[in-house]
Amino acid sequence: MIPFLDLKAPYLELKAELDEAIQRAVSSGWFIGGPEVDQFEADYAAYCEVDHAVGVANGLDALHLALRAMGVGAGDEVIVPSNTYIATWLAVVQCGATPVPVEPNEATYNIDPTLIEAAVTSDTKVILPVHLYGQPADLDPILEIARKHGLRVLEDGAQAHGALYKGKRLGGHGDAVAWSFYPGKNLGAMGDAGAVTTNDPDLADRIKVLRNYGSRVKYVNEEQGYNSRLDPIQAAILRVKLAYLDEWNNRRRMMATQYQKGLAESGLILPNVPDWADPVWHLYAVRHANREGFQKQLESQGVSTLIHYPIPPHLQGAFKDMGFKKGDFPIAERIHDEIISLPISPSLTAQEAEQVVRACLN
Ligand SMILES: *Cc1c(COP(=O)(O)O)cnc(C)c1O
Numbered sequence: 001m002i003p004f005l006d007l008k009a010p011y012l013e014l015k016a017e018l019d020e021a022i023q024r025a026v027s028s029g030w031f032i033g034g035p036e037v038d039q040f041e042a043d044y045a046a047y048c049e050v051d052h053a054v055g056v057a058n059g060l061d062a063l064h065l066a067l068r069a070m071g072v073g074a075g076d077e078v079i080v081p082s083n084t085y086i087a088t089w090l091a092v093v094q095c096g097a098t099p100v101p102v103e104p105n106e107a108t109y110n111i112d113p114t115l116i117e118a119a120v121t122s123d124t125k126v127i128l129p130v131h132l133y134g135q136p137a138d139l140d141p142i143l144e145i146a147r148k149h150g151l152r153v154l155e156d157g158a159q160a161h162g163a164l165y166k167g168k169r170l171g172g173h174g175d176a177v178a179w180s181f182y183p184g185k186n187l188g189a190m191g192d193a194g195a196v197t198t199n200d201p202d203l204a205d206r207i208k209v210l211r212n213y214g215s216r217v218k219y220v221n222e223e224q225g226y227n228s229r230l231d232p233i234q235a236a237i238l239r240v241k242l243a244y245l246d247e248w249n250n251r252r253r254m255m256a257t258q259y260q261k262g263l264a265e266s267g268l269i270l271p272n273v274p275d276w277a278d279p280v281w282h283l284y285a286v287r288h289a290n291r292e293g294f295q296k297q298l299e300s301q302g303v304s305t306l307i308h309y310p311i312p313p314h315l316q317g318a319f320k321d322m323g324f325k326k327g328d329f330p331i332a333e334r335i336h337d338e339i340i341s342l343p344i345s346p347s348l349t350a351q352e353a354e355q356v357v358r359a360c361l362n
Contacts, residue, residue: 002343002352004304007183009347010241010248011190017240018190025236032229040235041195043242044179047162048171050197052204055230056211059158059180062194063091063128065228066176069196069206070126070152072097077123081111082312082329083336084130088156089313091178092128098322100124101314103331107272109133109285109339113141120145126152131160131170133308134186134252134282135273139165139173146174154178157197159282161187162249166276171197181238186252186282187245189234248346252281255344255353259284262357269338283308286360287338294360295340301359305340312336 011018025036037055045053056062072078074096080088082101092099102119105112111129127146129137137155146153153174157163161179163170171177181193196207209216214225256271256279263270269287273279285308288294295305312332314324326333342356 001302002304002348002355004306004341004343005184005345006347007188009345010188013347014240014244018237021236021240022233025233028232030232032232034232036232036235036239037230040230040239040242043239044195045171045197047169047242047245048177048197049169050172051199052201053195053197054204054207054211055235056194056196056207057228057230058192059178059182059185059194060087060091061211061226061228062178062180062196063087063154063156064094065207065210065226066154066178066196066198066203067091067095067097067126067128068210069203070154070175072125075123076125077121079111079116079119079124079127081128081130081132082314082332083109083111084132084156084313085158085309086313086316086318087158087180088128088130089319097125098123099313101329101332103329104335105138106331106335108135108138108274108277109335110135110137111142113138113145116142116145120149120151124149124151126154128154128156129174130156130158131163133271133279133285134160134163135271135279136160136163136165136170136277138274138276143174152176158182158185160280161185162245163280164278167278172199175200176203181234186249186280187238187241189241190237191231191234193230193234193238195230249280251346252344254350255348256281256284258350258353259342259344259357262354263360266360268360281344283341284344285339285341287335288340289338291338291340297362298342298356298359301355301362303343303356303359305342307339308341309336309339
């Protein structure tokens with residue numbers, strides 16, 4: 001059986017280094033903040049070619065605190081993709097603001113920049129594109145709309161560590177990027193973790209205060225903050241894994257190339273990569289009109305698959321109060337009905353990828 005994702009494999013590959021890093025973190029006596037967190041923040045900022053990385057507890061908090069730091073609150077609107085994981089929308093409602101969904105480009109699955117301007121109102125504060133499946137959204141037209149209307153841009157980079165937009169690493173194109181280091185992400189911790197990267201010193205400063213009870217000086221609370229800190233043991237683990245991110249992303253790229261070639265004549269709708277995008281293949285998602293049948297076909301040949309995602313945010317019970325109904329975002333709904341993710345990960349071999357291709361063709 002080819003697993004969809006083997007979370008133990010990255011640990012086993014780097015066991016000696018990871019064990020040593022965990023030991024180092026534990027023996028230091030720093031259990032909140034401290035040198036491991038500081039060093040990971042410096043390393044990740046350097047990797048993303050930005051001035052600041054601020055560690056937080058998880059990816060949802062990274063989005064939420066970044067929006068808070070941008071001043072988003074009750075009565076504000078944030079433009080989000082209709083086609084995304086629910087966290088993107090949840091971060092907006094956690095601020096008391098309203099997510100305003102915009103449909104994706106059906107070829108790339110990412111927010112369609114040509115549809116954004118029609119969704120801008122006098123209440124819009126932020127545009128929140130997601131780099132879904134590891135492929136960068138088309139940022140330049142989004143940044144131009146933001147400049148024109150005085151909006152800020154927060155990117156959801158939870159699936160795209162190391163991806164390049166027009167040759168430049170994600171991290172500092174917009175005002176800030178929110179990252180998740182959930183274990184299954186391209187850069188994954190061994191528990192929950194997240195960060196925000198930015199070139200804006202004021203945003204970085206606000207997020208540092210917000211993540212720590214609204215406090216800069218111990219027991220002096222300048223505002224109502226949160227407890228959302230990056231665990232130093234996770235920071236030590238992430239420092240080790242960051243050094244392997246490019247190599248592991250390259251293994252994903254090789255697998256994706258194998259799939260693109262092997263499945264070209266399969267009749268499946270394959271990922272479409274614009275020439276300005278260098279994706280990192282967090283997921284390799286294809287489309288099939290009879291997804292359930294296709295999933296069974298693969299399962300019977302030992303290939304595990306997952307659906308990312310079966311229900312779009314606007315049709316989730318979590319957002320029923322917003323009054324959306326089926327048909328409101330037909331492109332997102334069609335994608336959600338047909339999409340299915342094939343296994344892709346640094347721990348799979350070329351032979352296993354070949355087995356996946358054969359299973360798809362049978
Ligand atoms: C994983 C993910 C998140 C949330 O990250 P957590 O660390 O699980 O909170 C947000 N957005 C997207 C697109 C994700 O894939």
